[in-house]
Amino acid sequence: MVARGSDAMEPARATQMGEAVAEKVLQYRQDESGWKICREGAWGEVGWYRGEGILNGTPDNVWDCIKPVAGTLRDKWDENVTSFEIIQSITDTLCISRTTTPSAAMKLISPRDFVDLVLVRKYEDGAISSNAVNVEHPSCPPKPGHVRGFNHPCGCFCEPLPGAPDQTRLVTFFQTDLSGLLPQGAVDSFFPRSMAAFYANLQKAVTRFYH
Numbered sequence: 001m002v003a004r005g006s007d008a009m010e011p012a013r014a015t016q017m018g019e020a021v022a023e024k025v026l027q028y029r030q031d032e033s034g035w036k037i038c039r040e041g042a043w044g045e046v047g048w049y050r051g052e053g054i055l056n057g058t059p060d061n062v063w064d065c066i067k068p069v070a071g072t073l074r075d076k077w078d079e080n081v082t083s084f085e086i087i088q089s090i091t092d093t094l095c096i097s098r099t100t101t102p103s104a105a106m107k108l109i110s111p112r113d114f115v116d117l118v119l120v121r122k123y124e125d126g127a128i129s130s131n132a133v134n135v136e137h138p139s140c141p142p143k144p145g146h147v148r149g150f151n152h153p154c155g156c157f158c159e160p161l162p163g164a165p166d167q168t169r170l171v172t173f174f175q176t177d178l179s180g181l182l183p184q185g186a187v188d189s190f191f192p193r194s195m196a197a198f199y200a201n202l203q204k205a206v207t208r209f210y211h
Contacts, residue, residue, distance in 0.1 A: 018119030
């Protein structure tokens with residue numbers, strides 16, 4: 001599904017929002033104080049989580065596995081993604097996407113869908129970032145059988161390692177409101193396990209697709 005006409009988000013507004021969220025996520029990368037690492041629980045109803053890992057694979061190969069584009073490999077290896085689609089393509093680096101996720105935590109967490117504005121940025125040091133925030137889109141109501149979740153400013157940095165061209169540092173920031181009436185214990189246990197599995201499964205995907 002691609003939005004057209006009156007359903008499309010105005011490009012100037014989308015660009016302004018995208019740049020704002022990218023600056024916010026860059027601040028997170030530069031000043032990591034206040035974040036909980038993935039194994040330490042959540043703050044209230046919204047989980048604030050930071051993950052970091054060194055992956056065996058070039059930055060280009062790691063990025064290919066996680067980049068937010070139509071036909072992405074993400075839903076082929078990420079157990080927490082059932083589908084990813086582009087709702088509106090605004091530029092080559094800016095789009096609105098919908099991601100759907102399966103049930104989790106022994107089905108205490110039902111399937112979710114997320115609609116986000118996503119901006120990709122490239123930096124002079126070779127790093128690439130994906131920066132996202134929840135938006136409402138008229139052509140994308142909640143998917144039947146799913147609860148609409150909300151991402152506060154979040155993203156990831158795919159960074160080359162000096163002196164190690166075949167390795168990549170991946171730093172991730174998640175601020176997700178799953179919505180719905182959920183036991184806090186289920187939320188607290190889901191995010192750390194989910195992030196640990198994300199890194200492990202990403203490494204397997206890079207090895208599978210590029211080695």
